[in-house]
Structures are given as structure tokens and as C-alpha cells.
Amino acid sequence: MRRWWLLAWTIGIFGCGILAGALNITRLRSNTFALGSAVLIVAMVMLAGGWWKTLRQTRKKMKQIERRQRIVTIGGGTGLSVLLRGLKEYDVDLTAVVTVADDGGSSGRLRSDFAMPPPGDIRNCLVALADTEPLLERLLQYRFASGSGLRGHSFGNLFLAAMTHILGDFETAIRETSRVLAVHGRVLPAAREDVKLRAVLRDGSIVEGESNIPEAGQSIERIELVPADVMPLPEAVEAIENADAIVIGPGSLYTSILPNLLIPGITEAIMKSRAKKIFVCNVMTQPGETDAFSASRHVEEIYRHVQHRLFDYILVNGASLPTEALEKYQAQNSYPVLVDMEQLHNLGLKVIARDFVHYATYARHDSRLIADQIVNLIGYDRRSATSYGK
16 A cells, blocks of 8 residues: 555656646647646646545554553452552553452441442552652541541542542542542443442352452352342443553452453453453462462463453563561461463463562562563553653
8 A cells, every 4th residue: 555655656746747848848739738738637636645645644653653552450459559550650541440349348338338339449549540749648548547437447438438429429539539639540440330249159158248258268169240230331341442451460369350350241342352461460379269279270260250261461470489478478378379381371371470579568569560561562662652750
């Protein structure tokens, strides 16, 4: 196609030259003038075609330059907020799709008292993406230590609850809170409706409630949503379908990741999207949920529940933890997730194993390293994009 419009320019210019030469002849023959006129018409058509094609190509390139790459993260809990802190440093169009199945602590009480979705994971993501003073972040994360009605509540959760009642719905409350906090990106609940989590254990018994599942003391056969036909948030589905990268995890497999994927329409949107699909595997096993799980077992459980193969890449920690950290985790029956390369490759995954961990009190993913790896996978151009953090 490029050769066509280059040829159009050439013929057009050549045709104009012929006519100019014909017009400079003192005694024009009628056939020469007719030839020149015909060539001029063809030349004008070819020039117009070449010009139009060039304009379209230029506009297309400009749009590609102007359009920021779109990244959608899906999950909940601490893992998602850690990931968002790294990604917000890049000039990308960022959307966090957050689970609404939490029913413990402050979130559970507000959910029960005010018939609203749980705000805890939403709050953590808003704070992670916010461009705020450290004092404001501390305020939003502050948890009351006393008071018969306030004890255990997070100020940020109460703020979102108040905004929900003032503005009439949870999504509007999140959107307006995002403006107040100068959030880089969007935070969306995976669904509008009240969703509860139910686990069917290996012995057939049933445990209801996200906070109760890790305490069951048995292997989980499957996770279910109640109701099962909950509707996804349309904006979340649209963001997933139009993404350049979809990042799932890190986070609790059964209580943070799968609750999003089990919402009808979410997995279908992931399958439909042409984005690169990336799974960020947990660093450590989680007692009561993923005891003795390898990296491939995490992926297999997701595939078994959603009945599709979703991922192109898996990011796993390829470095050892300090002895002090290992001993601390072993006391809690938590161990490093085994990276079983052969099984991961058999699942058709491209494995990226690096030292992704930052260890202080706990072993967490290093937000900068994990974000840098993700933007590299989608060809982020640091020369033409401006980082928020620089």
C-alpha cells in the first residue's frame, strides 16, 4: 500500500511536468495539448490520492503516538495495590478492576450496615494511585483503635461510605473520590451488586463468606459466587476488551483473584481482548488457601474454574528469600511458591523469572520491578512517554 501512494506522487509530479512543457511550446498542436490535459487530470487525481493517503498515514501515526497504552489490572487485597504503586509511575491509561466479595473487618461491617459494596480493597487501590501528600494517605489508611462504633473502622472506608450516601451510588463515590485524590487512572468495582463468596470443600461441606474461607482448614474444591448471575460493571468489561495488557494478580487465589473471574462476562471479555494477558504469581503460599501450591497449580486452578486458558505470560519470583524471612514464614506454615518451569511451559506460558521481591517485614513484590517488566512486555516507549514519577 505504501508503494501505491509513492507511485501516485511520482506520476502526479511527472504529469504536471509534461503539461508544463507542453504549455511552453510556442505553437501547440492540438493533440499535444490534449495529451497534456489528459495527463494533468490523471496527475491531479493521482496527487489527490497520494496526498489523502499520506494524510491518513500521518493521522494514524499521530493517534498511535497520542494514545497512551492501556493496562487493566484485576484482583484485590494488598497485592493489587502494590502493583498499582509501580504502574502509576508510567504514562499509561491505567484501570484497576477490584473484587467486591470482601466481608471481613471494617468493610464487612459497612457492607452489612449500609447495604453497600465493601470499600476496603477499593480504598487501598485509590490510595495506591493517588497523588497525595503523605499526611492525607496516612489519614485515609488510619484505623480507629477505640470507640464503640468506630473501633476497627478505617477512615478511608468511612469516607467512601459517606460519599456513597451523599452521591447516591458506589461508582459515583469512587469517581468523585478519585478526583479529590488526583488518582492516576480509574478504580472500578468488578460488579455493582452485592456479591458473596462460597467455598465447597473437598469433603463436600460449604463455607460462606470471604473471611471464613481461609479458616476452614480443608482443601478447597471450588469457589462460587452468590448470586452466580451477578452482572459485571459495563465500564470494567469495556476497559478489559480495549486493553493492551491485562494483569491478573498478585493476590489471594480463591478470595481476591477468582471472585473477579467468576463474574459472568469478565472472563469472556479477557478472552475477547487482543491484549497481552499476564499472570503475576504470588511469592509465598497462603495458609488455608494455597498450601503446597506450585506456580503451575495456581494457573491450573484458575483454568479449572473459568474453563478457559487465559494467560500468555506468567511472572514468578526467581530469587531466594533471606533465611530470616523463610523462618518467619515457616512459623506461619507459609513457604515460597515452587516455580515448576516444565509444567508452566506445558501450559503454554512464557515464563519470566526474576528477582521481583522486596523484603522488609513481609515478602512483597517490588512495585517498580514488576511494573517495569509489565510495561516492557507491551513495548512502552520511554523516549516518547513522560513518566509521572520523574
